[in-house]
Amino acid sequence: MKKLVAGLLSIALIGGFSTVAAVAQETKPAAEAATPHFPLKEPREQHWTFSGPFGSYDKAQLQRGLKVYTEVCSACHSMKLVPFRTLGDLGYSDAQIKTFAANYEVQDGPNAQGEMFTRKALPSDHFPPPFPNDEAAAVANNGAVPPDMSLLAKAREIERGFPQFIFDIFTQYQEGGPDYIYSLLTGYEEPPAGFQVPQNSHYNPYFSAAATFAMPKPLSDGQVTYDDGSPQTVDQYARDVASFLMWASEQHLEDRKHLGFMVMVFLLIFTVLIYLTKRSVYARAGGH
Numbered sequence: 001m002k003k004l005v006a007g008l009l010s011i012a013l014i015g016g017f018s019t020v021a022a023v024a025q026e027t028k029p030a031a032e033a034a035t036p037h038f039p040l041k042e043p044r045e046q047h048w049t050f051s052g053p054f055g056s057y058d059k060a061q062l063q064r065g066l067k068v069y070t071e072v073c074s075a076c077h078s079m080k081l082v083p084f085r086t087l088g089d090l091g092y093s094d095a096q097i098k099t100f101a102a103n104y105e106v107q108d109g110p111n112a113q114g115e116m117f118t119r120k121a122l123p124s125d126h127f128p129p130p131f132p133n134d135e136a137a138a139v140a141n142n143g144a145v146p147p148d149m150s151l152l153a154k155a156r157e158i159e160r161g162f163p164q165f166i167f168d169i170f171t172q173y174q175e176g177g178p179d180y181i182y183s184l185l186t187g188y189e190e191p192p193a194g195f196q197v198p199q200n201s202h203y204n205p206y207f208s209a210a211a212t213f214a215m216p217k218p219l220s221d222g223q224v225t226y227d228d229g230s231p232q233t234v235d236q237y238a239r240d241v242a243s244f245l246m247w248a249s250e251q252h253l254e255d256r257k258h259l260g261f262m263v264m265v266f267l268l269i270f271t272v273l274i275y276l277t278k279r280s281v282y283a284r285a286g287g288h
Helices: 002-034 059-071 084-090 094-101 134-140 164-171 176-186 234-249 253-287
Strands: 105-108 117-120
Touching (some): 059 234, 176 234
Antiparallel strands (some): 105 117
């Protein structure tokens, strides 16, 4: 009798677990369908001069990117962690940097009377923000605070799933941030049929948090004039400013790669010397 009861309980438990599993399987696809994965489109992988173990920045491209940031992006986005003096890495002279910085005004003080005052920026100053505080920035941008661009190219890297991230270890792919920025700036589209875009929002399937966001399309062909004859197109503007923001996020990238290469050479030579030393020691030991 006890065996019969135990058998019936086992059957009931197995049946219960099967029912729960079936319900879970039916519910999971519905939940996944109700919660879309963002971005809706993966960032388009681009070729960058700074990619790979021997990559380096294109100074002409960085100068064009600075111009795009200055004439377009700086109206809303700050870059508070970047001092003017570092623009020397882009190929500018000290005199040019001083002239460029003087186009901005920064708050300083207090003076002898204990009051804050405004003065022209110096090369030692950082890029000043376009708004005095986040509240003012939100009021001017339909409630959304534009992110600071100092580290944007590192902060906006989209996580790549399995097995792609395994390949990235060997290819040393680390350009996800610039790829994302480029795709976002060139990825504005008309929403699909039946999709409702909220007021003061804009459809962009490359945005990492939702299908729409507050920033309207910032670039248009011919908007920024290039002096070096480069194409004045949205594609070129996006590519140049993405490169510039990568430099702003990692200004010592070239030094890091150079140091890494020297370390690898050292380790290779060290390994060979250890191997030869081992052979020499064992050869003498064998001779005795």
